[in-house]
Amino acid sequence: MYDKIIDFIREEQGGAKIIPLHEPRFTGDEIGVLRDCIESGFVSSVGEYVEKFEKAIAKFCGAKFAVATVNGTAALHTALKIAGVEPKDEVLTQSLTFVATANAISYTGASPVFIDVDKDSLGLSPEKLENFLRKDSKLKKDGTFNKRTGRRIRACVPMHTFGHPCRIDEIAGICRKYKIIMIEDAAESLGSLYRNKHTGTFGKAGILSFNGNKIITTGGGGMIITNDAIFAKRAKHITTTAKLPHKWDYIHDEIGYNYRLPNINSAIGYAQVKKLKGFLAKKRLLAERYAKFFKSAGIPFISEPKNACSNYWLNSILFENRSKRNSFLEFAHSRGILVRPAWRLMSELDMFKSYQCGNLENTKWLEERIVNLPSSVPK
Ligand SMILES: *Cc1c(COP(=O)(O)O)cnc(C)c1O
Numbered sequence: 001m002y003d004k005i006i007d008f009i010r011e012e013q014g015g016a017k018i019i020p021l022h023e024p025r026f027t028g029d030e031i032g033v034l035r036d037c038i039e040s041g042f043v044s045s046v047g048e049y050v051e052k053f054e055k056a057i058a059k060f061c062g063a064k065f066a067v068a069t070v071n072g073t074a075a076l077h078t079a080l081k082i083a084g085v086e087p088k089d090e091v092l093t094q095s096l097t098f099v100a101t102a103n104a105i106s107y108t109g110a111s112p113v114f115i116d117v118d119k120d121s122l123g124l125s126p127e128k129l130e131n132f133l134r135k136d137s138k139l140k141k142d143g144t145f146n147k148r149t150g151r152r153i154r155a156c157v158p159m160h161t162f163g164h165p166c167r168i169d170e171i172a173g174i175c176r177k178y179k180i181i182m183i184e185d186a187a188e189s190l191g192s193l194y195r196n197k198h199t200g201t202f203g204k205a206g207i208l209s210f211n212g213n214k215i216i217t218t219g220g221g222g223m224i225i226t227n228d229a230i231f232a233k234r235a236k237h238i239t240t241t242a243k244l245p246h247k248w249d250y251i252h253d254e255i256g257y258n259y260r261l262p263n264i265n266s267a268i269g270y271a272q273v274k275k276l277k278g279f280l281a282k283k284r285l286l287a288e289r290y291a292k293f294f295k296s297a298g299i300p301f302i303s304e305p306k307n308a309c310s311n312y313w314l315n316s317i318l319f320e321n322r323s324k325r326n327s328f329l330e331f332a333h334s335r336g337i338l339v340r341p342a343w344r345l346m347s348e349l350d351m352f353k354s355y356q357c358g359n360l361e362n363t364k365w366l367e368e369r370i371v372n373l374p375s376s377v378p379k
Helices: 002-012 029-040 048-061 072-082 099-107 126-136 168-177 229-239 263-273 276-297 322-334 361-369
Strands: 065-069 090-094 111-115 137-140 143-146 152-157 181-185 205-209 222-226 315-318 370-373
Touching: 002 276, 002 322, 029 048, 029 263, 048 065, 048 205, 048 222, 048 263, 065 072, 065 229, 072 099, 072 152, 072 181, 072 205, 072 222, 072 229, 090 099, 099 111, 111 126, 126 137, 126 168, 168 181, 222 229, 276 315, 322 361, 322 370, 361 370
Parallel strands: 090 111, 090 152, 152 181, 181 205
Antiparallel strands: 065 222, 137 143, 143 152, 205 222, 315 370
């Protein structure tokens, strides 16, 4: 059976000896903009492509503003800072995520608190979130406070796992009720919609990533999207060393960051974003073919959840238990198919394991079973 799966994946993903999990897809247009960028001399944080790329992403996502950053982690760190997350605050998020989510929370000095995910969406569960807040927190005039630690719960960071939208409108409603600011980690979900609205646009802000393995890439890069003009202005300010505009003087009015995406990366992004619709269509076809194949093989395939349109960034299947999952991982790698398990849970990593967790039954159930399949945009 495993042999048949391996053959199918190899065939769908181009037939090579080694099949990576997700490789970038360049179509040639990147070369022209790169040449233009180099010849202009503007390769760093000033230049026309930064704004062009920002405008294109904002338009694609239906957000009023977009601010480009060096990577998605920096985008999330910046968004949390602007949301007013301070040392000793707490930020609710999921344990089933890439380490960047929990790292960015930690950079602000706040502590993550890990809440369970839903089994169908793989993202933060509104029921579990509300249960936690009802039992373990107290809503006061100036915000919601954790009953156990006494700390303020300032923000919540749901993540759209592997591109599948979580029930983000319900989560947004709960956050509003508890005066918690929602920042969406939409790093994996560019092109994914929930009830026809782009992920990352449901809360105060959302963040995207253009790392080499994401659906479009700038080499490394990220973006903050928001509908709030003041938030966007602050984001641009603190990601460009908080420098005040002046013809020659270097005046900085607070401690800022060197987080601005260079023009040369933005140029690649500007060429890539024009291909995004086509990439999404091809990824959807691939997902449909995987779904059909695994249905006939009797292996559960993760399809887009209800009310959602997923970008199918990474396709995934479920094995019966950890040992079956591991034997498939071993077998596939021995045949050059670079499948991978879900991330080690944040709540089990050394640097985060002392933080508070809700009941993580679904998170643990999924972590033992998930295998991500090679999901590069078919050529
Ligand atoms: C990719 C990713 C990020 C951001 O990663 P960068 O490499 O910093 O761009 C953040 N969160 C999640 C869930 C991701 O998958």
